[in-house]
Amino acid sequence: xxxxxxxxxxxxxxxxxxxxxxxxxxxxxxxxxxxxxxxxxxxxxxxxxxxxxxxxxxxxxxxxxxxxxxxxxxxxxxxxxxxxxxxxxxxxxxxxxxxxxxxxxxxxxxxxxxxxxxxxxxxxxxxxxxxxxxxxxxxxxxxxxx
Numbered sequence: 769x770x771x772x773x774x775x776x777x778x779x780x781x782x783x784x785x786x787x788x789x790x791x792x793x794x795x796x797x798x799x800x801x802x803x804x805x806x807x808x809x810x811x812x813x814x815x816x817x818x819x820x821x822x823x824x825x826x827x828x829x830x831x832x833x834x835x836x837x838x839x840x841x842x843x844x845x846x847x848x849x850x851x852x853x854x855x856x857x858x859x860x861x862x863x864x865x866x867x868x869x870x871x872x873x874x875x876x877x878x879x880x881x882x883x884x885x886x887x888x889x890x891x892x893x894x895x896x897x898x899x900x901x902x903x904x905x906x907x908x909x910x911x912x913x914x
Contacts, residue, residue: 773820773822776817776820776823777820777822777823777826780816780817780819780820780823780827780857781823781826781827783812783813783816784816784827784861784864786812787809787812787813787861790805790808790809790812791805791806791809793805794806794809813857813858813861814858816857817854817857818847818854818855818856818857819847819854819855819856819857819860820853820854820855821835821836821853821854821855824844824855824860827860827864828860828863828864828867829867830867835855837881838863838881838884839855841881841885842885843863843881843884843885843888844856844859844860844863845859862888863884863888866883866884866887866888867880867884869887870883870884870887
């Protein structure tokens, strides 16, 4: 029997709570062990079904209209092929981290939507192979004077 909306929301919130606890432990470990835990987190998110708008609003502590607006602006992504309006769990997880970080830095002026969008763009840039190789070269001291 399929899950009710309330059951699905409770399951999603529980999964994201477990993910957050694992990530907190990973932050205390050496790089190798942390990478293994991050792989487990990715597997958990991979197995998470698309997230309903109501659950996303609760996770992010935002209103449903705000969630819809963030979808329209591209900050949150709708899940592909879902018959109801649901969100991609990977993007939701990334946005959740950014929103929490920004709330810790609550003294920063500006629109939360814009700040999240800029952080997502920065994160995407940092994931490019070219930039990672350049940063690795720089850290190794392999630089060319201009």
